[in-house]
Amino acid sequence: xxxxxxxxxxxxxxxxxxxxxxxxxxxxxxxxxxxxxxxxxxxxxxxxxxxxxxxxxxxxxxxxxxxxxxxxxxxxxxxxxxxxxxxxxxxxxxxxxxxxxxxxxxxxxxxxxxxxxxxxxxxxxxxxxxxxxxxxxxxxxxxxxxxxxxxxxxxxxxxxxxxxxxxxxxxxxxxxxxxxxxxxxxxxxxxxxxxxxxxxxxxxxxxxxxxxxxxxxxxxxxxxxxxxxxxxxxxxxxxxxxxxxxxxxxxxxxx
Amino acid sequence: xxxxxxxxxxxxxxxxxxxxxxxxxxxxxxxxxxxxxxxxxxxxxxxxxxxxxxxxxxxxxxxxxxxxxxxxxxxxxxxxxxxxxxxxxxxxxxxxxxxxxxxxxxxxxxxxxxxxxxxxxxxxxxxxxxxxxxxxxxxxxxxxxxxxxxxxxxxxxxxxxxxxxxxxxxxxxx
Numbered sequence: 001x002x003x004x005x006x007x008x009x010x011x012x013x014x015x016x017x018x019x020x021x022x023x024x025x026x027x028x029x030x031x032x033x034x035x036x037x038x039x040x041x042x043x044x045x046x047x048x049x050x051x052x053x054x055x056x057x058x059x060x061x062x063x064x065x066x067x068x069x070x071x072x073x074x075x076x077x078x079x080x081x082x083x084x085x086x087x088x089x090x091x092x093x094x095x096x097x098x099x100x101x102x103x104x105x106x107x108x109x110x111x112x113x114x115x116x117x118x119x120x121x122x123x124x125x126x127x128x129x130x131x132x133x134x135x136x137x138x139x140x141x142x143x144x145x146x147x148x149x150x151x152x153x154x155x156x157x158x159x160x161x162x163x164x165x166x167x168x169x170x171x172x173x174x175x176x177x178x179x180x181x182x183x184x185x186x187x188x189x190x191x192x193x194x195x196x197x198x199x200x201x202x203x204x205x206x207x208x209x210x211x212x213x214x215x216x217x218x219x220x221x222x223x224x225x226x227x228x229x230x231x232x233x234x235x236x237x238x239x240x241x242x243x244x245x246x247x248x249x250x251x252x253x254x255x
Numbered sequence: 256x257x258x259x260x261x262x263x264x265x266x267x268x269x270x271x272x273x274x275x276x277x278x279x280x281x282x283x284x285x286x287x288x289x290x291x292x293x294x295x296x297x298x299x300x301x302x303x304x305x306x307x308x309x310x311x312x313x314x315x316x317x318x319x320x321x322x323x324x325x326x327x328x329x330x331x332x333x334x335x336x337x338x339x340x341x342x343x344x345x346x347x348x349x350x351x352x353x354x355x356x357x358x359x360x361x362x363x364x365x366x367x368x369x370x371x372x373x374x375x376x377x378x379x380x381x382x383x384x385x386x387x388x389x390x391x392x393x394x395x396x397x398x399x400x401x402x403x404x405x406x407x408x409x410x411x412x413x414x415x416x417x418x419x420x421x422x423x424x425x426x427x428x429x
Contacts, residue, residue, distance in 0.1 A: 007411065008407055008408050008411045010411070011407065011410050011411035011414055012392070012407050012410075012411075014414075015385065015392065015410070017391070017392045017407070038424055039424070041424055042418045042423045042424025043411075043414050043415075043418065045418070045423045045424065046414045046417045046418045046421065046423055047386060047414065049363075049367060049421070049423075050367065050371070050382070050386035050387075050417070051386055053363065053364050053367045054367060054368070054371065054386060054387055055364075055368060056273070056277055056387060057273065057276050057277040057280050058273050058276070059272040059273050059275070059276040059293065060276075060290065062290070063272075063276065063290045063293060063294065064272065066290070066294050067269075067272070067293075067294055067297050067298075070294065070297075070298055071261065071264075071265070071297075071298075071301065
């Protein structure tokens with residue numbers, strides 16, 4: 001064999017992917033050929049640097065939360081009648097439509113589920129649809145930031161309300177960002193927090209002439225919702241986080 | 256699909272999410288695109304989970320992630336300039352005065368990331384599967400869908416390009 005024939009085998013030797021007789025053959029060639037030996041050293045050096053220096057990523061919590069949420073959707077498991085589209089920014093529309101059907105079908109049942117009415121009785125369902133939609137790719141946040149001093153001013157001029165954005169990072173609820181959303185036709189502020197792989201959406205909007213109320217809880221479609229009022233602002237927290245930790249979060253947030 | 260199947264899916268497939276995300280990051284070179292592609296891949300994997308036989312779940316998932324990423328690539332091509340993003344530790348940036356040794360180590364890491372990001376995708380994917388995910392040639396061949404011989408030659412050529420880009424062992428023109 002000539003040097004050219006060995007060149008490809010050198011890389012495979014670095015990876016320990018050659019047969020024993022090939023290894024012996026290549027090693028023998030390397031012992032007598034300075035050019036190939038230098039090439040081999042270079043390949044080995046590149047491989048070493050890559051193994052040591054290259055970045056390994058961890059899947060972000062938000063991605064895990066999105067996946068968990070998507071897996072919890074009833075239609076996630078249906079066999080591939082319609083193969084999923086390539087990573088799609090459009091898919092949420094179908095999901096939102098599906099959510100709407102569920103909302104309509106179940107609104108009669110959930111009508112009395114909450115003892116206190118917001119602007120309308122459709123609010124919890126609308127919040128839940130918004131929450132689920134927010135977990136689809138690209139919909140969680142309009143402003144992505146872990147800094148409360150960036151998230152809060154972002155709402156200025158976009159809303160007639162400056163939502164509270166407490167820093168709960170040290171308490172295990174990192175800030176993810178914020179977005180504008182529409183609930184029953186009105187713009188609302190949404191501040192997004194994380195807890196391990198879970199996402200917590202905190203909705204708020206101004207209400208007239210109300211005084212503070214204590215948090216009231218409701219469960220729907222496997223999600224937890226908590227409603228409370230502070231001054232003339234109505235708050236809702238929505239998450240698939242367990243009830244105990246969500247209550248703890250609300251206590252810290254409303255503090 | 257029964258709840259038991261879903262639980263099995265979560266047990267078998269979800270532990271490889273970090274690897275899936277890492278591959279997507281290298282293939283798409285964008286954090287948000289990578290998240291979208293991985294989410295899409297996992298849902299796709301769930302739909303085809305029945306076709307998964309006991310075996311290497313990681314390689315199985317990586318193959319789906321790769322396909323989602325390449326589909327994504329094709330759809331996005333031309334939409335934007337592909338500027339390789341660097342994965343630099345934030346901690347390294349805000350650290351104030353750094354020692355010469357640290358600065359050198361950092362610039363070496365950056366050069367490495369940049370060199371990998373600049374590789375054509377057919378070389379980049381085998382390099383990442385081998386050096387980061389540490390798959391065997393046989394597994395890489397299954398993930399990429401090419402013969403083992405092709406894996407071997409792409410790895411050899413990819414490393415050669417990296418050696419040139421990093422100035423490793425280039426005493427003479429070849």
